[in-house]
Amino acid sequence: MSQVDVETSIGYALKRTTAALRAAMDEQLRILDLTVSQYSSLELLARYPGISNADLARGVFVSRQATHQLLAGLKRLELVETDGTGRDQRLRLTPTGAKKLAVASNAVANVEETMLTGLTPQQRESLRQALQACVTALA
Numbered sequence: 001m002s003q004v005d006v007e008t009s010i011g012y013a014l015k016r017t018t019a020a021l022r023a024a025m026d027e028q029l030r031i032l033d034l035t036v037s038q039y040s041s042l043e044l045l046a047r048y049p050g051i052s053n054a055d056l057a058r059g060v061f062v063s064r065q066a067t068h069q070l071l072a073g074l075k076r077l078e079l080v081e082t083d084g085t086g087r088d089q090r091l092r093l094t095p096t097g098a099k100k101l102a103v104a105s106n107a108v109a110n111v112e113e114t115m116l117t118g119l120t121p122q123q124r125e126s127l128r129q130a131l132q133a134c135v136t137a138l139a
Helices: 010-031 036-047 053-060 064-076 095-115 121-138
Strands: 080-083 090-093
Touching: 010 036, 010 095, 036 053, 036 064, 036 080, 036 090, 036 095, 053 064, 064 080, 090 095
Parallel strands: none
Antiparallel strands: 080 090
16 A cells, blocks of 8 residues: 655645645734635635625635625625625625725735745746646646
8 A cells, every 4th residue: 555755745745835824824814804715705706796606605615505604704794795696696895895805915915925935936937837737637
């Protein structure tokens, strides 16, 4: 039976990176009273106004059931509003949500910049391309 060598495994390195990135994002977003999933939702809603619940769930990598709870919190904070009902329901940011997103995006960009500090612009692009190739291979 073969085993993965955690010292040289790309998958393990990705998992460690993801965990470290998530922890750093959590720390910065907590100051803004947001979770990573809430922040991700706001980013998607800014990019795709009128997105459906199902599309939001796919984009944030949560179940549709979890999206309902996520949206309830965002609505309670008056960051998101909805039009329609059921499958015809469409989501968009409120002006308050857009302002909160601007601050949160800056915080997350700072976390990413910290993560990539040791990489040259060419290494950053190579990393991005390599990660995209991994996604494509697994899709």
